[in-house]
């Protein structure tokens with residue numbers, strides 16, 4: 001067997017320059033410290049790579065080539081049914097290109113050995129995993145991390161995740177998710193960066209840069225995946241996997257830009273999305289996977305489908321049967337089949353029947369082999385499997401520190417009447433900590449927890465206890481439960497997973513509330529740890545209600561009767577309807593799912609050891625009936641102005657009879673313990689030429705007692721366009737630190753490029769005319785000035 005890998009390695013050595021021409025014997029002993037770990041071959045040695053792959057492909061049978069197009073899930077974690085319990089046999093037969101949901105150096109080494117030492121050509125496997133917001137050290141759930149509005153922080157989170165992932169035997173992550181999300185009923189809003197295309201683009205690129213670093217072949221970087229391509233966030237009615245239908249303009253303006261930006265940033269792979277987009281399932285769309293991705297954008301990595309997405313072309317009604325589905329998806333441009341085994345099952349026949357060309361097979365195989373080369377797997381297939389490195393890297397102290405910092409800087413202070421927060425331990429003797437999330441360590445890390453379950457996350461109770469010490473008494477009880485499945489049988493089947501499931505008529509619920517009231521009565525302040533179970537967002541976790549589930553409202557109604565100050569800390573992966581909480585609680589912090597160090601970070605914020613600086617990346621509606629609601633809507637022909645003194649005239653306007661149009665909390669909203677006062681904004685000119693620059697400036701002073709950070713936001717509006725334009729578009733932001741009492745001038749530069757969009761004829765560019773520019777602390781709290789874009 002060793003002879004086979006030797007053949008491969010020798011050809012590597014021959015083809016590569018001197019630095020690469022390592023002793024093949026050494027390469028067969030990967031445990032040895034002197035084995036080189038970084039080859040940095042991609043940019044410098046493309047010729048060497050090409051020669052190597054040419055030689056390898058010349059030796060491959062059609063069956064082995066098809067094997068490279070297949071991705072199997074390990075038996076460890078799954079996100080759907082697996083059709084393959086026997087993938088080990090397939091690996092030996094050279095019929096598997098990659099495996100995901102397999103981790104830990106020892107486990108993955110065994111699998112790699114099957115491929116490298118027991119298959120005919122010894123081609124190494126690629127190992128993938130859903131490392132979405134941390135590998136073992138968990139960072140805030142992606143939507144929360146986005147609330148930091150801090151690209152450096154987001155990049156750092158991905159960098160640390162990559163280090164841990166690569167040390168744990170995995171070199172490919174299925175992130176970032178760049179779907180634009182405007183419907184909070186859709187559980188997957190928790191996995192992305194929210195509703196805005198600009199914020200999403202900046203943060204998706206930051207994530208790619210963090211995962212991949214400067215060099216994919218470095219031992220602490222991993223290949224990233226741009227997903228889900230494309231339109232998945234538009235799933236109708238917020239129901240997962242549902243149909244999407246979107247105009248060409250909207251598709252290009254809102255959905256495509258983050259994906260294009262990730263191609264430009266060198267993202268290694270793309271994942272197709274499950275949805276039917278305008279009549280063609282995305283996983284079978286030649287338009288998306290070839291015309292756009294390859295021909296227009298020049299993407300050079302490979303495309304993996306989502307989980308059994310090719311098989312799903314049949315129920316979509318787009319393919320007659322599995323074989324037809326394989327033909328459509330492959331010819332459309334889906335290089336690798338995730339789990340479905342349809343390429344394995346039908347590709348040979350399809351080639352023999354002339355329905356798939358050998359050229360297409362070779363192109364896809366080459367893309368996958370190139371990725372393996374770029375990751376250094378041909379140089380040393382075992383380079384990611386070093387137990388000592390895993391031990392030293394996973395949960396390293398500096399990773400935990402960074403995670404706590406990210407959590408603090410992601411939390412959003414939604415409301416803070418009478419400066420209820422921060423809590424002052426000099427004046428408080430008794431604190432009641434109540435709610436289903438009060439003492440629930442594992443929930444801190446949210447969904448897509450990768451290996452985070454073993455990270456021993458710290459919840460609110462433990463975090464607060466440590467921070468308070470003996471300065472006050474803390475009494476904790478859960479008081480309420482989650483209870484959310486409409487279908488009792490389904491709930492039953494998930495009972496082990498949804499540990500907090502409760503029967504709504506269970507008498508224990510009333511007893512829990514009574515216990516909470518008892519504790520609260522003795523306290524000076526009630527801190528409520530409320531929200532959703534982490535299983536209520538993420539994949540296949542849609543809701544029709546956005547209010548807090550279970551009997552949490554009943555609990556809060558009883559506690560409210562005590563007349564004590566009430567602080568809500570909300571944990572959730574989506575914008576909820578917090579209208580009742582807004583009316584009834586004194587202060588509200590949104591903590592998302594804050595990660596491994598969630599509890600200490602919550603304590604930092606509640607006690608004022610850190611100053612909240614997060615801003616909402618998604619609009620929070622007043623009720624589910626407003627959905628979809630997002631800040632950069634169109635104006636309509638009958639815009640409604642709630643402050644018009646002549647309300648009668650406002651009747652036949654775009655409005656609701658039973659709700660204001662405005663959201664509960666707007667995109668970009670987020671308070672601070674500081675008081676940021678904005679001076680009058682100024683423009684360097686009231687005109688901007690096509691090749692010129694316009695400077696927008698505003699002086700901001702922190703009038704508060706606390707140092708803090710403010711996310712200053714820049715928006716524009718094109719007043720008239722060849723197609724109608726949104727009332728506001730984010731064009732820039734800056735997270736700026738202010739000491740107490742400090743004043744700073746914050747400036748942005750606008751050019752005509754910033755005003756470009758897909759015009760009526762679908763060409764990209766700006767249009768001369770009238771514009772407004774806005775600067776402010778939230779999308780609904782801005783100053784405005786006008787300028788003209790001139791030829």
Ligand code: NOJ
Pocket residue numbers: 078079130174227306307539
């Ligand atoms: C299905 C999800 O849609 C996708 O995001 C994920 O990466 C794969 N399963 C693999 O777990």
